[in-house]
Every structure is written in C-alpha cells, then in structure tokens.
Amino acid sequence: MEYDSVIIGGGAAGLSAALVLSRARRKVLLVDSGSPRNVKARHLHGFLSRDGMASAELLDVGKREALGYGTEIVQARVDSISKDLTVHCDNGIDVRARAVVVATGLRDELPAIAGLAELWGRKALHCPYCHGYEVRERTLGVIGGENRPFSIHQASLVRQWSEDVVFFPGIIELEPEERRRLQARGVYIAEGAVQAVEDDRDGVAVVLEGGAAIHRSAVFVGPRFLPRHELLVELGCARADSGWVETDAVGTTSVPGVWAAGNVADSPAQIINAASAGSRAAIAINHYLLEQDIVAAVSARY
Structure with missing residues (x-):
C-alpha cells in the first residue's frame, strides 16, 4: 500500500x-x-x-x-x-x-520523589499557562528538579497566580542573585530535600527531610x-x-x-x-x- x-x-x-x-x-x-x-x-x-x-x-x-x-x-x-x-x-x-x-x-521525566507521579496532571502540574488560572489565589508550591533553569523560572512565574508561593529547590543550589530575585518577587524558599508529595484531601503535603510537611493546594514541577x-x-x-x-x-x-x-x-x-x-x-x-x-x-x- x-x-x-x-x-x-x-x-x-x-x-x-x-x-x-x-x-x-x-x-x-x-x-x-x-x-x-x-x-x-x-x-x-x-x-x-x-x-x-x-x-x-x-x-x-x-x-x-x-x-x-x-x-x-x-x-x-x-x-x-x-x-x-x-x-x-x-x-x-x-x-x-x-x-x-x-x-x-x-x-x-519527573523528579524521583515519592507520590509525585501519582498526582501528576491533577495536583502536581507542569504549565501555569495551562492550569495556573484554575488554582489562582490558592497556596501553591514549585518543586525544583533536574531542569534547573525551568524550575527557577517557574517559581517566579507561578507567583503571578498567587501571593502565597513556596519554592522547594531540593537538588538545586541557588546562586545569591537567584535567591534575591525570588525573595524580591515574594516567593518563600523552603530549604531541604523533598522526600515525598502526599495527597492531602483538598491539596498536597510536601514532606521535607526530617519529616516536616508543608501543605499546598497544588504544586508545579519542572520535568525534563x-x-x-x-x-x-x-x-x-x-x-x-x-x-x-x-x-x-x-x-x-x-x-x-x-x-x-x-x-x-x-x-x-x-x-x-x-x-x-x-x-x-x-x-x-x-x-x-x-x-x-x-x-x-x-x-x-x-
């Protein structure tokens, strides 16, 4: 044929x-x-x-x-x-x-974080232009990954949809100027490796090393x-x-x-x-x- x-x-x-x-x-x-x-x-x-x-x-x-x-x-x-x-x-x-x-x-290719793949497309999101409006004015998080430039840009960008944004750099070691820019933008930086992302009814719990958990309505992730x-x-x-x-x-x-x-x-x-x-x-x-x-x-x- x-x-x-x-x-x-x-x-x-x-x-x-x-x-x-x-x-x-x-x-x-x-x-x-x-x-x-x-x-x-x-x-x-x-x-x-x-x-x-x-x-x-x-x-x-x-x-x-x-x-x-x-x-x-x-x-x-x-x-x-x-x-x-x-x-x-x-x-x-x-x-x-x-x-x-x-x-x-x-x-x-998502960061190797427990629970992330299960929430992908629902409470773990990629594109704020695609899904940011639907979670506007809620508590949001951005989880850093191997796509370093994308993750840092995403943290600044997501702030456009919410006044309460937490950036979890994880494996990313921020340069002083990158840190200043994020903080000036009004983004809170949560130090420490992310151990897991857990479904938490009306949102997610981002669990850090040591067991501390920060609740967010949704998280954005920069995949490879x-x-x-x-x-x-x-x-x-x-x-x-x-x-x-x-x-x-x-x-x-x-x-x-x-x-x-x-x-x-x-x-x-x-x-x-x-x-x-x-x-x-x-x-x-x-x-x-x-x-x-x-x-x-x-x-x-x-």
Whole structure:
C-alpha cells in the first residue's frame, strides 16, 4: 500500500496534519499508538474555542474530523521507518509513503520523589499557562528538579497566580542573585530535600527531610522534556547541539520526505502550537508532493 503521507502520532500535531492533507485530497494514513502525553490532564486550556474541553474529547473530535475527509486511522506502534519511507508497524503492516510526518511528542521525566507521579496532571502540574488560572489565589508550591533553569523560572512565574508561593529547590543550589530575585518577587524558599508529595484531601503535603510537611493546594514541577524521536534518529535525521532533531520553520528534517511536528521537535509547544505545527508541516508536504506530481507529469508528457 502506498500513501501520499503517513502520519505517526495522533495528538494535536498529527491530527492537524491529517486534516489539512486530507482536505487537500491527499491519501493519508495516521498511525496512533493511543498513548497521548496529556492523558492524565482532565482539561485543556488556552486553545481558542476549546478552552476547558476534556483532553480526550479534543482528540476524539479531531479524529472524527480527519476521518470525515478520508484519513485512514489505525491503532498501532511504528517500529521503524526505512530509507525508502516504508513505515513498519508492530501489527505486521508495512506501508509506503511519499512523505512522512513524525508527531510522536515527548515524555515528561519527573523528579524521583515519592507520590509525585501519582498526582501528576491533577495536583502536581507542569504549565501555569495551562492550569495556573484554575488554582489562582490558592497556596501553591514549585518543586525544583533536574531542569534547573525551568524550575527557577517557574517559581517566579507561578507567583503571578498567587501571593502565597513556596519554592522547594531540593537538588538545586541557588546562586545569591537567584535567591534575591525570588525573595524580591515574594516567593518563600523552603530549604531541604523533598522526600515525598502526599495527597492531602483538598491539596498536597510536601514532606521535607526530617519529616516536616508543608501543605499546598497544588504544586508545579519542572520535568525534563525528552522527545520521543527515536524513529527520526534511527532514520538519520540531523540533530542540534541540544540533542533534539533539527527542523526548519515548517518541520522539514534533514532526510528528504520526512517532517517532524509538535512536541517531538519543540519542547515548549502548547497544544494550540502543536496543532499549528501540524498544519504548517501539512502545507509544506502538499507543496513537496505537488512538485513531484508536476515533474512526473512533465516527464510523462514530454
């Protein structure tokens, strides 16, 4: 089987690409493993006209729209992509693509703190732009992690939504100037390693070494963002010094016919930005395919 485009990943970026390409009357296959990054988040915010929608509902609506324009969707995991752009799936199906979009997103690596993963997406949050308004004017905490710059910035940023913010630097040793900036911002700094984060009815208890616990309504955490770009790396896509796959403004990689869209290539991408990236990649792919179509037509005629 050959498709104009095979899209790997059924999140906002992948579905947006599928929608645009299918409306352009391209033959599109979307392969989705069914493991979205935001599966634990109850609602999404900051997406114009979709603010407050359940995260799963956005994906369901997107799939229905793409299917309505002829996109084929299969649930499977892609094992590899060959140099000739044959996509090999774990269900035994191999499909040939003229162009491939990898929209497999990223995963959040949380600090190794007991109880944190269980509260992730509910009372342990990542993005204040996504969830800050919902916990505004409450007692908030920010837990530091290996993503040092992000954690310190997050502590200052979260103060915008509450006058009562505690920063738990944990493994982060603050420089004097960093400490002054946080304190001037009105952020209280709680010293000591964080041993656990416990569910505490209307909030969480942040337990420090020695057993002291500080109650917060919610905590924000800065995870390490790890792109799910194994398919791109194995295919030979060039990477930047950061380790992330290099792309241009429309998601083009160094491998002809291969695009990367959304969080797999852009760590801070919000859902609305991921959807936009999918749309940009789709338009670029259609122009790429159009040029191939014209060259083939000219060759056939003359």
